[in-house]
Amino acid sequence: MASLSRRALWSFSHLLRQSSPIISRKHVLSIFRGSWRQVLSVGLGASLCAIPVGQRSEPALSNESLIRRAASLVADSTQTLLSQTTYALIDSLTEYTTAVYTLVSLQKKYTSLLDKMNSSEESAIWQVIIGARVQMKKLQEEYQKYEASWTRAVSLSEMAAEAAYQAGADHVAVTVRNHIQLVRIQIQENREMALKAEALLAASQSEEIMKSITEDKNNPPTGGSAVSSTSEEVPEAYLRED
Structure with a gap:
């Protein structure tokens, strides 16, 4: 049986040498060895693939975790708006x-x-003052509009902080409340500066009014005294006639 196998192998090798004389016996044996190695590796890989391996899956999030995440997202959005x-x-x-x-x-x-201007100069300065007043009024309306938006943003942030606290996201709630406190301080400082400027404006307008009244008293209209004396003499004339 062994001799038969050797004969078959010899015959096969002889045929290979005839069809391709360049291929040697050692090369034939290396081909067989490589083929068996490939077959063995493929078979082993397939075997390993067939072995069930435990898959690692992330644990399902609880309802509390999902609510906490949502509250944190809402808090982030309100902080951006604020x-x-x-x-x-x-x-x-x-x-x-x-x-x-x-x-x-x-x-x-x-x-x-x-008291140093003529009528044309006074009119020119008044035109500039009127333009400045119009600009100031426009900017006042603009900041009042933003103030309303800021007030709503503060209210939303306070509600978001409370929602985060109720959901268990304590650190998020603390962060939002600290942010609210900080922006309130900043706005208060700027409001005080605006109020100080408005107080100065009111004082300057009062000064202007007082000086205008003083100027009118010191410079009465022409013929004002004659009219006054005439009006005082009229009753006396009527008394003499009586």
């Missing part, structure tokens, strides 16, 4: 305060030149 509205309000308050100080400066300049 930051944007705070920036807009501070910017508009700064522009309004600058416009008020500009008007204060013009009012003081006008008051100081009140």
